[in-house]
Each structure stands twice: as structure tokens, then as C-alpha cells.
Amino acid sequence: MSTMASPSSAGAVATPVAPPATSPATPPAAAPQPARLEPLSGAARNWGTLALSAAVFMNVLDSSIANVSLPAIAGDLGVSTNQGTWVITSFAVANAIAVPLTGWLSQRFGQVRLFVASVALFVLASWLCGLAPNMTMLIAFRVLQGFVAGPMIPLSQALLLSSYPRALAGLAMAMWSMTTLVAPVTGPLLGGWITDNMTWPWIFYINVPIGIASALATWAIFKNRETATRKLPIDAIGLSLLVIWVAAMQIMLDIGKEHDWFASPVVVACAAVAVVGFIYFLVWELGEAHPVVDLSLFKVRNFWAGTLAISVGYGLFFGNVVLMPLWLQQYMGYTATSAGMAMAPVGLLAIVLSPMVGKTIQRVDPRWYATFAFLVFALVLWMRSHFSTQVNFGIIMVPTLIQGVGMAFFFIPLITLTMGKLPPERVPAASGLSNFLRITAGAVGTSVATTLWERRATLHHARLVEQLGSGDGVAGQFLHGMQAAGMGAQQALMQMERMVNQQAYMLAANDVFLGSALLFLLLVPLVWLANAPARGTAGADAGAGAH
Incomplete structure (x- = not known):
């Protein structure tokens, strides 16, 4: 959906001329404030x-x-x-x-x-x-x-x-x-x-x-x-650490379902890089001017x-x-x-x-x-x-x-x-x-x-297949009906699999x-x-x- 709106869908600078993102150690007065444009x-x-x-x-x-x-x-x-x-x-x-x-x-x-x-x-x-x-x-x-x-x-x-x-x-x-x-x-x-x-x-x-x-x-x-x-x-080091841990986390999330998650050494390695990178990122940013x-x-x-x-x-x-x-x-x-x-x-x-x-x-x-x-x-x-x-x-x-x-x-x-x-x-x-x-x-x-x-x-x-094979006759009736409609046995099975x-x-x-x-x-x-x-x-x- 789009993003719902944005759907949906980025950042925002609230003032017409954005002041610098000062840290607590840097007084705001250190940043020159240009005159407001007409x-x-x-x-x-x-x-x-x-x-x-x-x-x-x-x-x-x-x-x-x-x-x-x-x-x-x-x-x-x-x-x-x-x-x-x-x-x-x-x-x-x-x-x-x-x-x-x-x-x-x-x-x-x-x-x-x-x-x-x-x-x-x-x-x-x-x-x-x-x-x-x-x-x-x-x-x-x-x-x-x-x-x-x-x-x-x-x-x-x-x-x-x-x-x-x-x-x-x-x-x-x-x-x-x-x-x-x-x-x-x-x-x-x-x-x-x-x-x-x-x-x-x-x-x-x-x-x-x-x-x-x-x-x-x-x-x-x-x-x-x-x-x-x-x-x-x-902050080049902080930026590098940010890129590393965010990228590793996203790769882990994206490939996890394809590689059976933590049964895969690749997924485990990405998770480790993400966690270690995040910790180092926090430590570095807290001490950076x-x-x-x-x-x-x-x-x-x-x-x-x-x-x-x-x-x-x-x-x-x-x-x-x-x-x-x-x-x-x-x-x-x-x-x-x-x-x-x-x-x-x-x-x-x-x-x-x-x-x-x-x-x-x-x-x-x-x-x-x-x-x-x-x-x-x-x-x-x-x-x-x-x-x-x-x-x-x-x-x-x-x-x-x-x-x-x-x-x-x-x-x-x-x-x-x-x-x-x-x-x-x-x-x-x-x-x-x-x-x-x-x-x-x-x-x-x-x-x-x-x-x-x-x-x-x-x-x-798995649950639906288990129910179909429980002996209630539903699967047999469905296959019989499909075959009566002109499908072969294999085609009928494929149709049932599609519906399941x-x-x-x-x-x-x-x-x-x-x-x-x-x-x-x-x-x-x-x-x-x-x-x-x-x-x-x-x-x-x-x-x-x-x-």
C-alpha cells in the first residue's frame, strides 16, 4: 500500500534554514545562524x-x-x-x-x-x-x-x-x-x-x-x-558502523526465510555482525563529539x-x-x-x-x-x-x-x-x-x-493435508468429482494441491x-x-x- 500514504512511504527538517545537529558538548551558539530569506x-x-x-x-x-x-x-x-x-x-x-x-x-x-x-x-x-x-x-x-x-x-x-x-x-x-x-x-x-x-x-x-x-x-x-x-x-567511524550493522540486520532478515534462519551459518554470521556492530555503534556514538x-x-x-x-x-x-x-x-x-x-x-x-x-x-x-x-x-x-x-x-x-x-x-x-x-x-x-x-x-x-x-x-x-487424509472421505469425493469432470488423476491431485x-x-x-x-x-x-x-x-x- 504504498505507504498508506506514504501512504506510505523520509525525514524532515522543521526550520527553513536547518541549524546544525549539535551534540550536548557543542553549544548552539557555535553555529552561525544566517538571516532568514524573504x-x-x-x-x-x-x-x-x-x-x-x-x-x-x-x-x-x-x-x-x-x-x-x-x-x-x-x-x-x-x-x-x-x-x-x-x-x-x-x-x-x-x-x-x-x-x-x-x-x-x-x-x-x-x-x-x-x-x-x-x-x-x-x-x-x-x-x-x-x-x-x-x-x-x-x-x-x-x-x-x-x-x-x-x-x-x-x-x-x-x-x-x-x-x-x-x-x-x-x-x-x-x-x-x-x-x-x-x-x-x-x-x-x-x-x-x-x-x-x-x-x-x-x-x-x-x-x-x-x-x-x-x-x-x-x-x-x-x-x-x-x-x-x-x-x-x-563522524566517519560512526557512519561506517551504522552502515555495517543496519545492512547486516537487513540481510539476515531477507535471507533468513530462504536459508532456514539460524540453521544457516550465513544467517548466524549476519546476526553476529549486526549485534556486535550495533553495540560498537552505541559505544562510539555516546563518546563522539x-x-x-x-x-x-x-x-x-x-x-x-x-x-x-x-x-x-x-x-x-x-x-x-x-x-x-x-x-x-x-x-x-x-x-x-x-x-x-x-x-x-x-x-x-x-x-x-x-x-x-x-x-x-x-x-x-x-x-x-x-x-x-x-x-x-x-x-x-x-x-x-x-x-x-x-x-x-x-x-x-x-x-x-x-x-x-x-x-x-x-x-x-x-x-x-x-x-x-x-x-x-x-x-x-x-x-x-x-x-x-x-x-x-x-x-x-x-x-x-x-x-x-x-x-x-x-x-x-500441513494441517489441511492432515485433515484431508484423516479418512473423512472429502478428499476422495473431490478427486472423484474432478475426474468425473474430465480431469486425469494427476490433474485432479494438482488441482486439489492448488486449492490447499x-x-x-x-x-x-x-x-x-x-x-x-x-x-x-x-x-x-x-x-x-x-x-x-x-x-x-x-x-x-x-x-x-x-x-
Whole structure:
């Protein structure tokens, strides 16, 4: 699903000119604060908004458009559909690693230059993804694509906010949010249509004209609004450790189901590297003067509670978003287009309700909004846990449509809670860390959901076969009926196996949906561990990160 909206689906810099992510040992006064740029007006502001929104649209679209195309990509490149999920998780992990670097890179090279370079490199990586001759090359190019996309969404917010007067900051973020909600609706539909009527590489080639137009327009409008630059030390060791443990963890999750998990020495080795790398990363970052990740943020209750809630919630959401089209195409006979149509309505109500959430978040305790979102997600997944192999398109659409309500009340309230107790100079570092964890959770959620689906399907298959062989005569009657209809004995057995497999995977999907619903309910108390932010702190600063 896209990301529900974002479906769904990156980071956020809340202030127009992002201050450096200072550590506690570095006083904020050490960072020069350039004067605020005058807002744009007239056609320049309109075209600038369109150019920035086009880049965001392209980025978010790319995180959802591939979901419904996974079976086609896997089949064309000669790998299993499980291996095909690497197309999604590799992008997400690389994107998550790049997000914390946005602050350092923007101060080193300037926000405008970095944004335009990010868009241009994203276009190049998209073109290379379409040309990939095998899965190995496709994953490598997706890693590149995800990494260069890291600064794109945070900087689009920063540049957009600098283009509008402070009084219109809410309007600017509402327009930005519309882009991130429309893309997940468009992604499954467009990806399904391209897969069925063209070839899958076009889901990547479509980025080329959009990205070129966005990069050229952004440079033309914003080149004279470049932010000040300065040389800052980079935590190279911390960054290297971050890459090592995150990559090892994701490889373990992705290959585990193919190698019987910890029965495989390769999986054990990846797990060991991930654990040891994570421990060394924590030790190093806690003692580093300019850490790539400011771990001291976890001393703030609102930050750790809000980040944990949004990360786990997003991981649950995104894992189920990937699972649904796989189930529909592989075991329910849906084409990529019809699976995309079944997933697309998720953003419709989100588009309608998000402006209302943005306008009222300063007057309503965001904990109530977040609680409502989790309850809606739990309801949606509970409804899906009652699907059967006879479920029709209309019934599938109902929970998908309702899910849009939850999306509208999910991101902005939780970001408001997470950032509401932080001073402005810590918001960029906090936003980068929060979004790193959220995006990583999305990749982990995808791997965990598909793994549990496969394992539960194997269990249900064994139970169904056991029931058929229990001597009740059902299997014999079925085979006799198939043979009476003109099938040979072998054909009848194959037909029965197909039906058993379909039932097993349907029951397994129901298990994943129900388990996810229960976990969403368990997240509700976590939200209430955070303190309500003071009224008036939920404006543009809190909204920058709603993706």
C-alpha cells in the first residue's frame, strides 16, 4: 500500500534554514545562524512549490509503485517473490542510512545544491534500475537510489517553508502533505497498469522526466537562495558502523526465510555482525563529539515514546501494505492492475481529512488523535483477518478505504508529540534520527511480515493435508468429482494441491493481519507515556516530518 500514504512511504527538517545537529558538548551558539530569506511571492512561489512537490511525489511514488510489480519483477529476473522483496527493503534501508546525513551535507554544500544533486542522482539511479539485467544489479541500483533520495524530502520541506511567510507555514505543509498522500494512491494504480500493459522497467523510467523537470525548475527558482555553508567534521567511524550493522540486520532478515534462519551459518554470521556492530555503534556514538546520530535525544521521554510508537506503527503498516498485493496476485488471481486498484483507495480519506488534522492539532491533544489512528488501524486489520478465498473486490476495498482515516491521524500527531518538547536547535537531529528509525522499521516490517506469512502458510498447509487424509472421505469425493469432470488423476491431485495452497496462504495472511491488529492496540498505552506538548507547538515545526 504504498505507504498508506506514504501512504506510505523520509525525514524532515522543521526550520527553513536547518541549524546544525549539535551534540550536548557543542553549544548552539557555535553555529552561525544566517538571516532568514524573504519569502517568495506570485508565480515564483507557485512554480517553486510545484517543482519541490514533483520531487517529493516522485520519491514517495517510488516507494509504493514497486509493491504490486514484485511478482512480475521476480518472474522476469528468475528469482522467488520472497527474494523480490529485496527491491523494496534495499531502497528503504539505504534511504534510512542517508537521512541522518542530511544536516551535515546541507551545511557542507548548501540546501539548494544538495537538493538538486539529490534529484539528479535519483533520476540516474532510476534509469539504471530500469536497465538492470538481473536481481543483483537491480538491488545494487535500488541501494544507490535509496541513498541519494535521503536528503530529498527533508530539504523539500525546508525549502518550501522558506518560500512562504510564517503565517502561511501551515498552508505550505498542508500542500506538501497532499503530495505525500496522492503519491501512494497513484503508485499501486500506475505500477499495476505499467506492469500489465508495458514492462516493469517503466516503473523506474517514469521518474526520469519528472525528476529532470523538478531539478531544472528548482535550480532556476532557488539558486539565488542558497544557504550558508561551512566545513564540519563528519563522524566517519560512526557512519561506517551504522552502515555495517543496519545492512547486516537487513540481510539476515531477507535471507533468513530462504536459508532456514539460524540453521544457516550465513544467517548466524549476519546476526553476529549486526549485534556486535550495533553495540560498537552505541559505544562510539555516546563518546563522539560530533555523532552522526545524537543518542542523547533518548533522554527526552516524548522523543523516545513518540519515535517508538511511530516506528513500530509504520513497520506494521508497511509490512501489511506489501503483503496484501502479494497475496492478491499470487493466490487470489488478481492482475497487477486490479491489485493496485484494491490498494489505491487508502489515501482518499487521508487526503480529505489531513488538512483538518493540521488545522486542529494546536487545539487538540495529539495523543487522542494518535490513539484514534491506532484504533482505526487495528479495526482495518481485524476486518482483513476475516477474509476468505471467496472475498470479492468490494469487500477488500472497504477496509482499504477506512485505513485512510487512520493515516490522516497518524503522522502529524505523532511527529507533534515526538518533537514537541525539544528546543529548535535539536529538531533537525531529532527529525533525522526519528525518520531513520521509522524507515528502518518499515524495511524490517516487510521482512518480518513476509517471513511470518510463509511460515504460517507451511503450518496451515500441513494441517489441511492432515485433515484431508484423516479418512473423512472429502478428499476422495473431490478427486472423484474432478475426474468425473474430465480431469486425469494427476490433474485432479494438482488441482486439489492448488486449492490447499490457496487456503493455507489465505489463513496465514489472516494470522498476520490479526497479529498486527493486536500489536496496534498494544501501541496505544505507549502514546500516553508521552506528555502533551504545549499548545501552539504543533505548527509548521511539528508538521515538518509528516511523511
